[in-house]
Amino acid sequence: MPRPQRSEQFDSAEVCIVHVVQRCVRRAFLAGVNxxxxxxxxxxxxxxxxxxxALASVxxxxVLSYAVMSNHMHQILRNRPDVCRTWSDEEIAIRWLKVFPGRRMDDHLAEPxxxxxxxxxxxxxxLAEIRGRLSDISWFMRALAEPIARMxxxxxxxxxxxxxxxxxAQRIVDEAGLLACSMYVDLNPVRAAMASTPSNCxxxxxxxxxxxxxGHRIESAAFELQPNSAEEAGREIRETSVDELAAKQRRKKRNPTGRRIPRDGWLSPLTLAEDQLSNNPLANSEGLRSSxxxxxxxxxxxxxxxxxxxxxxxxGSTSSDVPKPLSRVLTRIGLEPSMWRELVWNWQRYFGKTGRIGRPDSLRNDAERSGRHHHRGQSAAATCFT
Structure with missing residues (x-):
């Protein structure tokens, strides 16, 4: 069965959460030891x-969760057209031109x-077309994958x-599916025997x-959301050699803003607080992430x-060993504690070939909303959810 069209899975104008997997061709190695x-x-x-x-800053x-493996990578992404609508035309332009300036300087992108x-x-x-692209998961993945392939x-x-x-791409339709998928992504290196514990992943x-x-902090890779003045750009081109310009660009690329941030400062916060349930998009004001x-x-x-x-x-220990505090957490979110271990460790059995992730009732409702009779995998996953 062919994969569904992107327009059937997510819409850049609608907030949705998607699990994406990008694999290398043939025996090419993305990372790790060949x-x-x-x-x-x-x-x-x-x-x-x-x-x-860097892309999360523009x-x-x-970016909710991610894992980089030897020949593929996982991300759980949430597009935010509501945040994009709060940006001015100037902000939209500078964000786009930081990633797609339209011209090159040697092997590096020119600064807008x-x-x-x-x-x-x-x-x-x-500009209206670009505003839509900045909340489009397909364009985010294009901007991520293409330069990595080139390098x-x-x-x-x-x-x-x-x-x-x-x-x-797999759309996640409820919180139970999101928790299970996030756990699956974070534990990928443990499942692949690349690490023994999550703290080593x-x-x-x-x-x-x-x-x-x-307290671990890192040099921020966020783009500096300020354009160069035309006079400064012209002076650099006239007075600096191509090699010197490229060297300067490489130094700036390492830490464009000169800031050090918490290691997870660019990721979406994990906890959805009660005061975040309003329609306020909660756009990030520090230029590190979308919201x-x-x-x-x-x-x-x-x-x-x-x-x-x-x-x-x-x-493969028995699922009845789930500690009571954790069992209560799973039940509260809508997961069956006795099947939790089975769901995460045998994820491919339940959601390996599906286009949607979630509880059977959520999948059924989503199928009706999209004009389908059902989504593949509804029956297989039924025992894993309450």
Missing amino acids: SETGVDYSFRKEWIRRRME FAID TENDVKMLVNNQER ANKQDECTGRFWEGRFK INTSAYDRMEARK DRGFLNLAWSEYRRLLEWTANQKG
Whole structure:
């Protein structure tokens, strides 16, 4: 069965949460150690994390969870057209031009100038199109995957496809499905025997949140949302060689704003507080992420205890051992405690080939809303939810 069209899965004008998976083609290695050649590509994980962090500062997309694996990567993304509507025309223009300036300087993107911003603002038809793209998950993934592929191919001294094809997308339709999917994503390195505990799962959202609570700070990869003046840009071009300009661009790319932030400062907050349930989009004012809205009705301490307990169940211990406090958390959100371990550790059995993730009643309602009789996987997942 062919994959559904993107327009059937999510709409850039509607807030929705999507689990996306992007895989490498053939035996290309995204990160980690290639068992056949012995080459270690682990450093590429930081390429991807920093690129996601940079894009989170300009797109109206919240990064809820992520994991970078050896030959694929997972993200749970929430598009925020409501946040995008709060940005002025000038903000839309500078955000877009930071990612897609339309011209290159050697191997680096040129910095947009004030004149570039004014020209785009004056083109209202083009600006309206761009406003829609800034809350479009497909454009976010395009801006993430394309430069990674270019850098990897250059390093591997080859050409052609690096990614398998278009990314796989699964819309998450309720909180129970979101908690299970987020746990599945954060525990991917443990499931793959790349790490023994969540605290060792480097380049996952859970690891970033844990390190941030230890006080770990990093150099921010967020774009500086200010254009260059036309005079300054002209002077640089006249007085600086191409090699010097490229070197300056590389230094600025490392930390464009000169700030150090908590390691999880670019991720969406985990806890959805009661005061966040209003229609206020809660746009982030620091230029680090789209918004300050959380996504789960549980505290980080509860999420971490559940994460660590679930990680310890990889040996197949019985589900009746779920501690009562965690069992109450699962029941409150709509998950069956006795099937929790089975759902997370055998995720592919229940949601590996589906286009939607959630409780059977939520899937049924979503199918009716979209004019379908049902969604694939409703029956298989029924025992995992209350």
